[in-house]
Each structure stands twice: as C-alpha cells, then as structure tokens.
Amino acid sequence: DASGRFRDPIVTQIAPAATFWRAEDYHQRYIEKHGGH
Numbered sequence: 001d002a003s004g005r006f007r008d009p010i011v012t013q014i015a016p017a018a019t020f021w022r023a024e025d026y027h028q029r030y031i032e033k034h035g036g037h
Helices: 030-034
Strands: none
Touching: none
C-alpha cells in the first residue's frame, strides 16, 4: 500500500489453519519420482 503502486488497498485475510492431513506415502516426493512435467 505504501508504495502507491496499486490504486486499491491490498487486503489479505488471515484465517486459522484447517486440519492438516498428511498425504499417503505414494504421494510423497512425487516430483522427484515422476519429474516436474
């Protein structure tokens, strides 16, 4: 906001984190296993 670069104010909502569910093992390190494509 202070830079004046944007006409409207920058608004970011801060909300409590939801429940985090760890993915199953076969989802872990997916890009390393399958590449980044």
